[in-house]
Amino acid sequence: MRNGTFRARQPDISTRIRHFGMNTGFNLGRSQRGQKAPFNFVLDHELSELRLLLERQAGVLLNSPQDVLIAKIQEYLEARRLNSVADLIGRLQTSDTECERLLEQLLEGETGFFRHPAAFAAFEKEVLPELHVRKGSEGGQSLRILSAGCSTGEEAYSIGLSVCCNVNENGAAWTIHILASDIRQGALTFAERGLYKQRELENLSPSLLRDYFAKVDQHFLAKPRLRNLITFTQMNLARPAYLGRFDCIFCMDVLPCFSTAQRIALAQRLHLYLEPGGYLLLGDGEKLPTADVPFQSESHKNLTLYRKPFAAAAKAGKLF
Numbered sequence: 001m002r003n004g005t006f007r008a009r010q011p012d013i014s015t016r017i018r019h020f021g022m023n024t025g026f027n028l029g030r031s032q033r034g035q036k037a038p039f040n041f042v043l044d045h046e047l048s049e050l051r052l053l054l055e056r057q058a059g060v061l062l063n064s065p066q067d068v069l070i071a072k073i074q075e076y077l078e079a080r081r082l083n084s085v086a087d088l089i090g091r092l093q094t095s096d097t098e099c100e101r102l103l104e105q106l107l108e109g110e111t112g113f114f115r116h117p118a119a120f121a122a123f124e125k126e127v128l129p130e131l132h133v134r135k136g137s138e139g140g141q142s143l144r145i146l147s148a149g150c151s152t153g154e155e156a157y158s159i160g161l162s163v164c165c166n167v168n169e170n171g172a173a174w175t176i177h178i179l180a181s182d183i184r185q186g187a188l189t190f191a192e193r194g195l196y197k198q199r200e201l202e203n204l205s206p207s208l209l210r211d212y213f214a215k216v217d218q219h220f221l222a223k224p225r226l227r228n229l230i231t232f233t234q235m236n237l238a239r240p241a242y243l244g245r246f247d248c249i250f251c252m253d254v255l256p257c258f259s260t261a262q263r264i265a266l267a268q269r270l271h272l273y274l275e276p277g278g279y280l281l282l283g284d285g286e287k288l289p290t291a292d293v294p295f296q297s298e299s300h301k302n303l304t305l306y307r308k309p310f311a312a313a314a315k316a317g318k319l320f
C-alpha cells in the first residue's frame with residue numbers, strides 16, 4: 001500500500017541502540033567483542049501492554065502477526081524519536097493524538113482499485129441491477145452505499161466508477177451517495193485528495209481513466225463527476241455510530257483487524273445499517289460469522305454475498 005502519514009527515519013546509529021530481527025523477549029546484551037549486540041526493542045510484556053491499551057482506548061485489536069507488529073512499532077519509535085516502548089505507552093495514556101498516530105501506522109494495509117474482483121463482479125452483475133429495478137419501481141431513484149474501512153480511497157472510487165458505468169451512464173438522474181469511512185484520518189486525507197499514480201490505476205480501462213480522471217503531472221486526479229459522489233468520514237467500526245441506512249455496504253479486508261467477538265458485533269451493526277433487502281459485500285474469500293446475525297447468504301465461486309432479508313422472507317427463512 002502507499003505510504004501513510006509517517007515514514008520511518010533512519011536510526012541515528014551514534015546515539016541509538018540498534019535493534020533487529022524477531023522479538024525473542026531477550027536483551028542479548030554485549031557480544032564477546034564488547035560491542036552492543038542486536039537488541040530487541042519491543043519486549044513481550046510491552047507488546048501485551050500496548051495491545052491492551054489500544055484495545056481499551058480505541059477498541060482496536062492488533063491482530064497482525066507478531067513480527068510484523070514489532071517491525072511497525074520499531075519504525076514508529078524511530079519516526080517519533082521515542083527511546084522505548086515504555087515512553088510510547090506513557091504518551092498513549094495521556095494523548096489521543098498519539099493513539100491516532102500509532103494506529104495510522106499499525107492498521108495500514110493493502111488496498112487498490114477494484115482489488116476484490118469477485119465482489120465487484122457481483123456488485124455490477126447482481127446487486128446494482130436488482131437495486132436499480134426494485135428502487136426504480138418504488139419511485140425512489142437514489143442509492144446510498146457505505147465503504148467501511150476505505151483506506152486511502154481506492155475502494156470508494158472503484159464503487160463510484162461501477163455505479164457511474166452501470167446506473168448513471170447516459171446521464172440518468174439517480175442520486176448516488178457513497179459514504180466512505182476509515183479509522184485513520186491520514187488515509188482519509190489522502191483519499192479526499194483523489195490523486196493517484198498511473199500504476200495504481202492500471203486496473204482501469206483507458207476510457208474510464210480518460211472520463212473520470214484528469215492527468216496532473218505524473219499523477220491522475222479524480223474528476224468532480226466522480227469525486228462528488230463520495231463523502232469521506234472518520235469512523236471506528238469497533239464502536240456503534242448512527243449513519244442512517246444503506247442499500248449496500250462494502251466491508252472488505254477489514255474483518256482480519258477484528259477478534260471473533262468483535263466480528264459478530266460488527267456483523268450485527270452492519271445488519272442494522274442496511275435497508276431491508278440491502279446487500280453486504282466482503283472481500284473475495286471472506287466470510288462473516290452469521291450464526292447470531294440474520295443475514296441471508298448466497299455462495300458464489302470466490303464470494304459469499306450477504307443480504308438483509310425483507311421482513312416476510314426473514315420470518316419464512318427463505319433465501320434470496
Ligand SMILES: C[S@@+](CC[C@H](N)C(=O)[O-])C[C@H]1O[C@@H](n2cnc3c(N)ncnc32)[C@H](O)[C@@H]1O
Nearest residue numbers: 107109110111149151183236237238252253257
Ligand atoms: C487491509 S485495509 C483494506 C482496505 C480496503 N477495504 C480494501 O479492501 O482495499 C484495512 C482497512 O481497515 C481499516 N480499519 C481497521 N480497523 C478499523 C476500525 N476499527 N474502524 C475503521 N477502520 C478500520 C484500516 O485503517 C485499513 O484502512
